[in-house]
Amino acid sequence: MYSKGTKRKFSGSADTxxxxxxxxASYSLQRQSLLDMSLIKLxxxxxxxxxxxxxxxxxxNTVRQIQEEMTHDGSxxxxxxxxSSPSHGPSDRLVATxxxxxxxxxxxxxxxxxxxxxxxxxxxxxxxxxxxxxxCSVAVGDGAPALLLGTIGHCWDRAELRVAEVxxxxxxxxxxxxxxxxxxxxxxxxxxxxxxVFGMFEIKNSPxxxxxxxxxxxxxxxxxxxxxxxxxxxxxxxxxxxxxxxxDSLASSHGPTSNSTCRADLNELDHIMEIIVGS
Amino acid sequence: xxxxxxxxxxxxxxxxxxxxxxCLVGNCPGRNDFQWCFSQVKGxxxxxxxxxxxxxxxxxxxxxxxxxxxxxxGRVVIFQREQESKNRPHSRGEYNVYSTFQSHEPEFDxxxxxxxEEKINKIRWLPQQNAAHSLLSTNDKTIKLWKISERDKRAxxxxxxxxxxxxxxxxxxxxxxxxVLMPMDLMVEASPRRIFANAHTYHINSISVNSDxxxxxxxxxxxxxxxxxxxxxxxxxxxxxxxANMEELTEVITAAECHxxxxxxxxxxxxxxxxxxxxxxxxxxxxRQSKFFEEPEDPSSRSxxxxxxxxxxxxxxxxxxxxxxxxxxxxxxxxxxxxxxxPVETYQVHEYLRSKLCSLYENDCIFDKFECCWNGSDSAIxxxxxxxxxxxxxxxxxxxxxxxxxxxxxxxxxVLKPRxxxxxxxxxxxxxxxxxxxxxxxxxxxxxxxxxxVIAVAATNNLYIFQDKIN
Numbered sequence: 174m175y176s177k178g179t180k181r182k183f184s185g186s187a188d189t190x191x192x193x194x195x196x197x198a199s200y201s202l203q204r205q206s207l208l209d210m211s212l213i214k215l216x217x218x219x220x221x222x223x224x225x226x227x228x229x230x231x232x233x234n235t236v237r238q239i240q241e242e243m244t245h246d247g248s249x250x251x252x253x254x255x256x257s258s259p260s261h262g263p264s265d266r267l268v269a270t271x272x273x274x275x276x277x278x279x280x281x282x283x284x285x286x287x288x289x290x291x292x293x294x295x296x297x298x299x300x301x302x303x304x305x306x307x308x309c310s311v312a313v314g315d316g317a318p319a320l321l322l323g324t325i326g327h328c329w330d331r332a333e334l335r336v337a338e339v340x341x342x343x344x345x346x347x348x349x350x351x352x353x354x355x356x357x358x359x360x361x362x363x364x365x366x367x368x369x370v371f372g373m374f375e376i377k378n379s380p381x382x383x384x385x386x387x388x389x390x391x392x393x394x395x396x397x398x399x400x401x402x403x404x405x406x407x408x409x410x411x412x413x414x415x416x417x418x419x420x421d422s423l424a425s426s427h428g429p430t431s432n433s434t435c436r437a438d439l440n441e442l443d444h445i446m447e448i449i450v451g452s
Numbered sequence: 453x454x455x456x457x458x459x460x461x462x463x464x465x466x467x468x469x470x471x472x473x474x475c476l477v478g479n480c481p482g483r484n485d486f487q488w489c490f491s492q493v494k495g496x497x498x499x500x501x502x503x504x505x506x507x508x509x510x511x512x513x514x515x516x517x518x519x520x521x522x523x524x525x526g527r528v529v530i531f532q533r534e535q536e537s538k539n540r541p542h543s544r545g546e547y548n549v550y551s552t553f554q555s556h557e558p559e560f561d562x563x564x565x566x567x568x569e570e571k572i573n574k575i576r577w578l579p580q581q582n583a584a585h586s587l588l589s590t591n592d593k594t595i596k597l598w599k600i601s602e603r604d605k606r607a608x609x610x611x612x613x614x615x616x617x618x619x620x621x622x623x624x625x626x627x628x629x630x631x632v633l634m635p636m637d638l639m640v641e642a643s644p645r646r647i648f649a650n651a652h653t654y655h656i657n658s659i660s661v662n663s664d665x666x667x668x669x670x671x672x673x674x675x676x677x678x679x680x681x682x683x684x685x686x687x688x689x690x691x692x693x694x695x696a697n698m699e700e701l702t703e704v705i706t707a708a709e710c711h712x713x714x715x716x717x718x719x720x721x722x723x724x725x726x727x728x729x730x731x732x733x734x735x736x737x738x739x740r741q742s743k744f745f746e747e748p749e750d751p752s753s754r755s756x757x758x759x760x761x762x763x764x765x766x767x768x769x770x771x772x773x774x775x776x777x778x779x780x781x782x783x784x785x786x787x788x789x790x791x792x793x794x795p796v797e798t799y800q801v802h803e804y805l806r807s808k809l810c811s812l813y814e815n816d817c818i819f820d821k822f823e824c825c826w827n828g829s830d831s832a833i834x835x836x837x838x839x840x841x842x843x844x845x846x847x848x849x850x851x852x853x854x855x856x857x858x859x860x861x862x863x864x865x866x867v868l869k870p871r872x873x874x875x876x877x878x879x880x881x882x883x884x885x886x887x888x889x890x891x892x893x894x895x896x897x898x899x900x901x902x903x904x905x906v907i908a909v910a911a912t913n914n915l916y917i918f919q920d921k922i923n
Contacts, residue, residue, distance in 0.1 A: 207756060210814060223566045223592075226654055226673040227704045227723050228819045231760045234702055238756060 201248065204239055211236045217449065486832075486844070486853075486905060487921035488868045490861055492546055494531070495914035497859065507910035509897055513577040513585065516901040519547055519908055520587060521915055522572025526556040528589055528642075530600065547917055551600050553642040556591040568593050574659050576668070578681070586645070588668065592655040595670055597646035597681065603639045607631040646684050651677050658708045664715040671708035671720060674701075678732070690738045691720060691730065706821075707766050713773045721778060725762030729789065745787055747794045757809040757818065765821035770830040771902075777833055779824040782806060784835050784845070799845045799852065802837050804875045804886050817891050827900045836895025839884065840911045841871055857895060857909045857916040867921060 211232050496505065504525030511520050519531040532550035559568040570591055578586040584601035609631040613619050654673035661668045669690070670677050676691035691708075695701055704723045711717035716732045728741035749758065761781035769776045775796070778785050782803060785795035801822075805812060812818040817838075824835040836842045837854070845852045854871045861868055874883035897910040905920030 204756075207810070207813075214816075222569055223561075223564070223655070225819070227706060227763070228816075230701060230704050231723055231763060231819070234759055235756055238759075 201246075204242070208236060208239045208243075211239070213449075486846075488855060488907070488918045489865045489921050490863065490868065490916070491865070491906070491919045492917040493859065493862055493914055494529075494547075494549075494917075501913045505913040507897060507913060507915060508571050508573065509575050510899040510908050510910045510915065511575045511577060511587075512899050512901055512908070513587075514579055514902060516903050516906070518550065518577070518585060519899070519917075520575045520577070521908075521910065522555065522575050522589055523913075524569075524571040526554055526558070526570030526572060526591065528553055528555045528572060528575065528587075528598070530585075551640040551642050553598070555589045555596060555598065555644075556594065559593070573656060576659050576661050578661055579665050581665075588659055588661065590656050590659050590670065593649070593652055595648040595656070595659060595679075596644050597648075598642050599645045600640060600642045603641060604636060605633045606636045608634045646681070648679055648684050648687070651679075651687050657706060660708060660710040660718070662710045662715050663713055667715075669708060669710060669718060671705050673704040676705065676708055676718075676720060676738075688736070690732060690736070692737065692739060706764050709767055709769055709776075711773055712769050712771060719767055719769070719776060721764035721767040723763040724759060725764055725780060727764065727767060727776070727778060727787070743789070743792050745792050745795075747785070753806075755809070757813060760813070760818055761809065766823040768824060768826060770826050771828065772830055775830065777824055777826065779822050779835055781818060781820075781822075784824050784833060786833070786847070797847065799833070799843075801835055801843050802873070804873055808886065812891070815891065817894075820894055820896060822894075822896050823898065825898055825900045827905070828903045832900075834898050834900060834907065836898055836909070838891050838894050839889040840893040840895060841873075842895045842898055842909055855918075857911040857914070859914075865921075868918065 214232050215229065215236070495507075496502075502525075504523060504527075506524045507521050508524055509520075509522040512518070513520070517533050519533075521529050521531075523529075528551075529549060530551045531547035533547050534545035536545050555572060556570040558570045560566075561568055568591070572589050572591060574588075574590050576588045578588065578597075580586075584599050586597060586599050588595055588597055590596070608615070609629050611620075611625060611628055611631075612622070648670070652670065652672040652675070654675070656670055656672045658671040659668060666682075667678055667680050670679065670687075671691075674692065674694040675689055677687040678690050679687045691705070693703065693705060702724075706721050706723055708718060708720035711719075717729065718732070719727055719729045721727045725746065727745040729743035729745070730738035731742045732738060734740075734742060749762070764778045764780050766779040767776060774789060776787050776789060778787065778795075779801075782805060783801055784799045786797035786799075787795045809818060822836050824833060826833055831848055832844055832846050834842060834844045840857045841854050842857065843852060843854050854873070855868045856871050872880075872883045873889070874880060874885050879885050893912065895909055895911055899908045901907065905922070907918050909916045909918065
């Protein structure tokens with residue numbers, strides 16, 4: 174279905190070029206919707222039962238595969254460049270259900286892309302996936318990519334470092350059955366939730382100018398966001414900031430140039446969040 | 453057959469050939485025409501299926517006399533085959549409920565604020581050593597050894613207590629008697645003899661009893677442990693594929709099994725479609741495999757779903773120990789243990805789903821874990837599909853058949869009609885189109901009697917038992 178399109182034979186007609194373009198556009202739309210679907214699957218975490226690790230790994234591998242292909246195509250690079258410009262600073266929001274306004278890859282390079290924060294391997298439950306076709310079609314129809322960004326990846330890595338310090342004190346026996354396993358696992362859970370999926374999507378060549386800005390942004394971030402309980406039960410229990418709170422705060426913090434576009438997109442995202450959270 | 457005769461003073465060797473496939477009564481290696489008949493169905497008829505009643509594992513014991521099922525509610529139900537009655541020598545015994553017990557209860561992990569499901573992931577019987585039967589049952593975290601024993605006698609005529617069980621006043625006792633054993637209604641008791649807990653960080657997907665009958669292995673997503681059946685407070689970790697940095701995790705263990713004859717050999721399969729065979733004599737930690745089985749990918753059929761559908765959901769050694777079978781999403785493959793670079797046989801289970809992979813990814817069906825099983829003589833294999841269909845492949849004749857487990861075909865001894873899914877545009881009569889398949893009716897668990905042609909098929913909350921007509 175989503176096979177890497179076979180090369181068409183050059184027939185010499187002028188139509189071939191436009192056909193190729195149409196095929197490529199449709200392929201990239203399909204690929205985009207697959208990426209959106211995969212991110213939603215990873216994100217939906219009604220965390221009553223620990224999610225299926227095998228399923229999460231397979232979905233994350235699929236996302237990584239799409240990301241690699243998009244990097245080769247150059248469509249990934251375009252978006253990260255758009256996002257990393259200094260005028261946009263939504264990366265200070267780090268709570269799980271963060272949603273930002275988005276912009277189409279090819280059309281508008283000024284707006285910030287839409288982000289789905291991902292809970293990582295601790296955050297999935299197989300039965301709860303949204304299968305509503307409307308959800309997927311909204312994503313495709315807008316033609317806008319939903320992307321995880323390197324800057325956010327950095328943020329989660331920081332949390333991971335903090336947790337890793339704690340974990341260093343816990344030793345792991347090769348003989349199981351000791352109580353240490355439980356504790357290690359608890360720390361691992363945090364590690365998973367924070368760094369895992371984001372670490373994969375981290376863009377290696379992060380723009381040089383962003384780091385000092387990030388430092389400044391993180392200086393006042395509430396450390397309790399990295400609390401294990403909050404993260405693991407983020408969506409299930411009442412989060413510190415609800416999704417609608419975020420949308421409101423983001424709408425106000427954006428620059429005037431992208432505001433109108435963002436608001437329209439935010440309304441759609443509102444609708445999507447209703448579907449996800451309301452069910 | 454060879455013999456020598458004396459001809460003109462010289463010995464001449466005569467070689468006579470007989471046909472190699474000799475038809476034995478019962479299991480016929482050369483036969484290619486199973487005729488499966490409905491025998492029994494167990495479970496509620498309701499359209500509304502209670503989640504707890506969904507069968508999650510099915511397993512015959514070594515003799516085939518007992519059939520165990522586990523469900524999502526943590527219960528184990530054991531069926532026993534009736535002895536053949538002299539009145540009806542041609543009809544095989546039916547399976548009736550022998551014992552039911554609650555094996556696992558739901559638990560709560562306070563540290564992670566998560567529930568631990570009581571669903572029974574696997575049941576494995578232990579070889580019978582005395583009058584009692586033993587089995588291992590496991591949920592995501594804990595393995596339990598259950599002993600199922602019969603009691604059909606009880607002692608009567610105690611001195612110190614009367615028939616109601618109340619203690620008698622010792623001063624009132626004037627004479628002594630010896631208690632006698634009196635027959636009573638058969639009572640089957642199940643008691644947990646061992647509990648193997650706290651050894652798995654991740655979800656247990658497999659358990660397998662070793663051929664030494666003393667040890668067994670348990671596998672979760674990232675680790676495999678070796679246990680001694682008598683020792684519950686420790687186990688040996690023999691495989692650990694957890695990366696130092698969990699961000700680098702791209703592959704998990706999906707199934708594991710001990711070799712049926714060599715107690716030092718086991719295999720485990722992965723989510724990337726590979727199988728590793730390990731020898732426990734080589735090292736304490738078997739992270740480096742002795743053999744690595746992987747079929748090279750066909751580049752022309754590569755898609756974003758290639759890895760997901762290559763993920764192996766089940767691995768089973770043949771009874772002979774010479775072959776093993778793996779199940780991935782669309783096919784079943786038989787591997788010769790001596791050949792690592794490709795399987796010797798590949799059977800397509802439901803190739804018509806290849807064009808539907810996106811929808812199946814969307815509704816999560818692509819992650820369904822189908823199991824597979826061998827028949828007693830390793831001449832046939834069986835696995836499940838959707839719409840309550842299950843498939844059987846005869847390895848000798850290469851013929852395959854699709855059958856359906858449904859109450860509509862549930863007249864006693866009614867022969868099952870083969871089913872067909874239409875793939876092309878024109879749908880013939882009696883065929884069912886791919887779009888009409890019910891993906892909620894999935895047959896994930898099947899089992900084949902170790903000696904006879906009797907099969908057990910779990911369809912959601914119902915257990916179907918089919919027998920070959922010749923039986």
